Amino acid sequence: MFLLLPQALVDGFLIGGIYVTIAIGFSLAYGVMHIIDFAVGEWIMLGAFLGFYLTRWLQIEPLLFLPLVFIVFAAIGYLFQPVIHRVLSGKKGNPLLMALVFTFGLALMIKGLGLTVFGFYSHSIPSALSAGSFSLEIGSLFVTVPVIRLTGLIYALAITLALHYLLKKTDFGLAVRALSQNKDAAGLMGINAKRTSSYVYGIYVGISAMSGVLIGCIFSISAQMGSQYTVFSFFVVVLAGMGYLSGVPWAAFLLGVVQSFFLIYFNPGWTLLAVFGILYAVLLVSPKGLFGKGV
Amino acid sequence: MTKPLLSVEDLTKTFGGLHAVEEVSFQIQQGEIIGLIGPNGAGKTTIFNLISGYHPPTRGRIAFNGRDITGRRPYELARLGIGRTFQVVKPFPGLTVLENVVIAAFARHPKRADAERHAWQILESTGLADRAGLSAASLTLAGRKRLEISKALALEPQLLLLDEVVAGLNPTEADQTIKLILQLRDSGISILVVEHIMRVIMNISDSILVLNFGRKIAMGKPAEVTRNPEVVKAYLGEEAACKP
Amino acid sequence: MRWRNLLWIGISIAGLLLLPKFFPDPFFLRIVTEVFMWVGLAITWDVMAGYTGYLNFGHGAFFGIGAYVTAILMMRSGWPFATTLPVAGLVAGAAALIAGLPTLRLKGAYFAIATWALALAVQQMALVLDITGGPDGMRLPPFLHPQFFFYLMFALVAATFALLWFLLEKAPFGLKVKAIREDELGAMALGINPTTIKMQAFILSAIPAGVLGGIYAYWITFIDPASVLADIITDQAMVMAVFGGLGTLIGPLIGAVLIFAFKTYFWAYLADYQVLYLIILGGVIALTVVFLPNGLWGTITGYTGGRRILRKALRVRQPAERPQGSGEKET
Numbered sequence: 001m002f003l004l005l006p007q008a009l010v011d012g013f014l015i016g017g018i019y020v021t022i023a024i025g026f027s028l029a030y031g032v033m034h035i036i037d038f039a040v041g042e043w044i045m046l047g048a049f050l051g052f053y054l055t056r057w058l059q060i061e062p063l064l065f066l067p068l069v070f071i072v073f074a075a076i077g078y079l080f081q082p083v084i085h086r087v088l089s090g091k092k093g094n095p096l097l098m099a100l101v102f103t104f105g106l107a108l109m110i111k112g113l114g115l116t117v118f119g120f121y122s123h124s125i126p127s128a129l130s131a132g133s134f135s136l137e138i139g140s141l142f143v144t145v146p147v148i149r150l151t152g153l154i155y156a157l158a159i160t161l162a163l164h165y166l167l168k169k170t171d172f173g174l175a176v177r178a179l180s181q182n183k184d185a186a187g188l189m190g191i192n193a194k195r196t197s198s199y200v201y202g203i204y205v206g207i208s209a210m211s212g213v214l215i216g217c218i219f220s221i222s223a224q225m226g227s228q229y230t231v232f233s234f235f236v237v238v239l240a241g242m243g244y245l246s247g248v249p250w251a252a253f254l255l256g257v258v259q260s261f262f263l264i265y266f267n268p269g270w271t272l273l274a275v276f277g278i279l280y281a282v283l284l285v286s287p288k289g290l291f292g293k294g295v
Numbered sequence: 296m297t298k299p300l301l302s303v304e305d306l307t308k309t310f311g312g313l314h315a316v317e318e319v320s321f322q323i324q325q326g327e328i329i330g331l332i333g334p335n336g337a338g339k340t341t342i343f344n345l346i347s348g349y350h351p352p353t354r355g356r357i358a359f360n361g362r363d364i365t366g367r368r369p370y371e372l373a374r375l376g377i378g379r380t381f382q383v384v385k386p387f388p389g390l391t392v393l394e395n396v397v398i399a400a401f402a403r404h405p406k407r408a409d410a411e412r413h414a415w416q417i418l419e420s421t422g423l424a425d426r427a428g429l430s431a432a433s434l435t436l437a438g439r440k441r442l443e444i445s446k447a448l449a450l451e452p453q454l455l456l457l458d459e460v461v462a463g464l465n466p467t468e469a470d471q472t473i474k475l476i477l478q479l480r481d482s483g484i485s486i487l488v489v490e491h492i493m494r495v496i497m498n499i500s501d502s503i504l505v506l507n508f509g510r511k512i513a514m515g516k517p518a519e520v521t522r523n524p525e526v527v528k529a530y531l532g533e534e535a536a537c538k539p
Numbered sequence: 540m541r542w543r544n545l546l547w548i549g550i551s552i553a554g555l556l557l558l559p560k561f562f563p564d565p566f567f568l569r570i571v572t573e574v575f576m577w578v579g580l581a582i583t584w585d586v587m588a589g590y591t592g593y594l595n596f597g598h599g600a601f602f603g604i605g606a607y608v609t610a611i612l613m614m615r616s617g618w619p620f621a622t623t624l625p626v627a628g629l630v631a632g633a634a635a636l637i638a639g640l641p642t643l644r645l646k647g648a649y650f651a652i653a654t655w656a657l658a659l660a661v662q663q664m665a666l667v668l669d670i671t672g673g674p675d676g677m678r679l680p681p682f683l684h685p686q687f688f689f690y691l692m693f694a695l696v697a698a699t700f701a702l703l704w705f706l707l708e709k710a711p712f713g714l715k716v717k718a719i720r721e722d723e724l725g726a727m728a729l730g731i732n733p734t735t736i737k738m739q740a741f742i743l744s745a746i747p748a749g750v751l752g753g754i755y756a757y758w759i760t761f762i763d764p765a766s767v768l769a770d771i772i773t774d775q776a777m778v779m780a781v782f783g784g785l786g787t788l789i790g791p792l793i794g795a796v797l798i799f800a801f802k803t804y805f806w807a808y809l810a811d812y813q814v815l816y817l818i819i820l821g822g823v824i825a826l827t828v829v830f831l832p833n834g835l836w837g838t839i840t841g842y843t844g845g846r847r848i849l850r851k852a853l854r855v856r857q858p859a860e861r862p863q864g865s866g867e868k869e870t
Contacts, residue, residue, distance in 0.1 A: 036651070087829055096647060097594055097648070101824060104596065104651075105821040105828065107821070109818050112814050112818035112820075116815060227659070234652045238652070242649070267667065276663070283642065349727075368732070369728050370727050370733075373729055381728070385722045385725035386721075386722075386725075387726075390714075390721060397714060398731070399730070401711050405711065407711055410711065446729060
């Protein structure tokens with residue numbers, strides 16, 4: 001039985017990369033706009049379906065569409081952000097909670113739209129890399145590394161590095177970091193909060209959609225997949241500690257490993273329960289995340 | 296020598312590397328007004344938060360009426376008789392002025408009818424009775440500060456912590472507030488006041504406690520404290536309404 | 540003053556009680572029964588959302604838990620229906636206690652996520668456990684008496700409404716809850732222990748929802764995770780409460796009636812109703828948040844004109860009236 005353990009670890013590690021990407025985008029949006037976007041899973045779903053249909057119509061390798069998917073959804077996010085901003089600047093009631101309700105309604109709408117247009121069926125995005133895999137031998141252990149999953153990890157690394165460069169080495173990144181620390185002061189320094197927030201939200205939606213395409217190549221997609229990935233995003237971000245980006249990789253890889261573990265050893269239906277159980281325990285014991293650095 | 300109402304021993308609070316309050320000790324007797332002054336960042340609001348239970352001290356003890364209250368939570372202390380106001384006022388904006396005070400009155404009058412009656416009395420004594428039905432959000436700053444004091448009073452406290460209740464008021468409003476504070480003292484309530492306006496603090500305090508960088512640097516009658524070279528040094532550069 | 544209110548309430552109740560006599564059509568009665576149920580779900584959701592300021596995105600789980608408790612006790616242990624109802628409520632309350640322990644400490648947004656996730660967890664559990672029948676659900680013995688369920692649902696929801704109205708609008712508890720919503724730190728300085736009050740409110744919102752679930756199970760005679768533990772239950776209750784007006788009891792009531800009426804007509808005309816309905820539901824809540832944040836009822840009572848009219852119509856006592864005999868001035 002333990003022969004499969006290394007395989008589970010490898011699988012989990014590989015898939016964890018994608019969860020890192022999703023979680024980073026999500027945390028970024030939270031850091032700048034202070035909203036928890038309930039619709040994150042739905043953006044992933046929409047991106048996945050765009051990738052699916054583009055592949056079907058144009059008969060080209062889906063991974064080539066990643067930049068296109070990013071641009072389309074980044075634009076959507078950019079254009080949509082002012083609506084969220086309006087909710088957040090509301091004078092009545094509690095704007096933050098209202099924004100949460102709003103993104104919840106949004107998620108509902110997108111899910112309904114998805115079900116209407118795409119139906120209840122599951123699909124898979126056929127990538128040229130989906131079938132390939134190679135084997136690694138480490139000592140007496142023998143693991144299979146599916147190429148497509150490795151691609152996912154490489155994708156995750158690329159995005160993470162790109163974001164890191166963007167945030168730490170560019171003026172735009174400086175503006176974003178300033179904005180997430182102190183909105184008013186940043187405004188006084190000449191940073192256009194609205195436009196920067198729009199860009200950030202666009203980036204976040206774009207990344208989520210791209211990740212959806214990859215998920216579609218590795219797993220399957222359906223109009224109902226959104227909730228699961230929203231839960232996963234929350235899991236990673238809460239476990240890492242809200243706003244604490246350094247904790248994200250650990251939590252994401254943990255999620256990947258847990259998922260793979262359950263896929264191999266148990267009934268996959270228990271995966272979600274295991275995720276919830278861990279989430280519950282962590283919240284009970286350490287609400288600021290595993291590292292205690294959350295907000 | 297009667298037992299002090301509040302006794303603070305070696306109170307210390309560190310936040311990470313920041314020593315906000317460092318080994319501060321003092322006492323407050325029944326029915327006296329203690330002014331707490333010090334430059335910005337001296338630790339005055341932290342002391343408030345420690346005494347009113349919002350932060351547990353890192354070291355040291357706090358005793359109220361002879362009982363050790365170190366580390367007790369704000370709601371326990373409110374019921375024991377410590378009331379406070381906040382520097383940035385905290386009204387309940389969605390509720391009326393009356394409802395704001397009634398909530399505080401529940402601490403001593405669990406039944407709604409009694410609490411309402413008590414709240415009316417408080418509002419009359421602080422001059423807010425005519426605005427009782429308005430929403431707290433509609434009050435001016437002066438009204439909100441008055442409301443803040445009313446809520447703390449509704450607890451029927453023995454010790455009142457007032458955090459900059461005069462700042463931002465025009466002279467008329469300020470004088471009314473000062474009169475109110477003195478009335479409260481005369482009725483037997485002990486008051487710990489933080490205020491940056493020297494003329495106010497010097498005139499109403501029985502005793503002044505001076506903080507700098509979290510440490511107590513002087514305590515005594517207002518006249519003595521203003522002559523204290525340490526105090527003058529701490530305030531050098533700030534306007535000194537205290538002339539030698 | 541209060542005479543008028545009581546008179547109107549009395550007439551409405553009498554009217555509703557006599558409804559089955561004048562309109563015995565079972566289909567119609569079923570619709571009204573379900574309206575009652577949704578009123579109950581919307582007002583209980585509002586206890587946490589509008590009054591306490593905490594969004595419970597997993598409220599439907601209490602309903603589903605109650606449904607399964609009744610189903611399991613009746614089918615696996617042979618209990619009579621009536622005795623399962625209090626247990627359904629209590630188990631739902633216990634679930635609130637368990638769920639509340641880690642979650643009520645969290646800030647608003649986290650509480651929403653956490654409760655949402657926990658509700659999904661409950662659904663998952665129902666799907667994988669044997670005692671709940673898994674994805675196939677459970678059948679209950681048929682008891683086809685629409686009038687019985689009409690009166691039972693009405694009685695429960697009316698009692699819940701009265702209880703909540705008393706606790707949240709009249710008793711000190713309501714003001715304490717609202718204080719926490721307005722400013723939790725400030726409330727602490729006034730002697731209120733937020734954790735205790737929040738937990739009490741949470742359990743208060745859960746128990747009636749659980750009993751509603753129990754009644755629903757016996758009424759519909761078939762339950763499964765997809766029907767009683769689905770998102771859609773929380774979603775609908777939420778939309779009804781937000782659309783109607785948070786922080787009041789009448790708001791969710793109005794919202795429930797309107798949204799459910801809309802749903803019923805909608806269902807009659809659209810075949811693929813569920814998915815389109817989701818879009819509309821999401822749209823309603825999104826639009827309400829943007830354009831009508833106080834909900835219908837909140838906006839109506841918000842207009843000073845509206846308020847004056849309502850006050851005259853209902854002879855509501857001016858909140859700033861002094862109680863007799865408190866005119867003593869302090870010297």
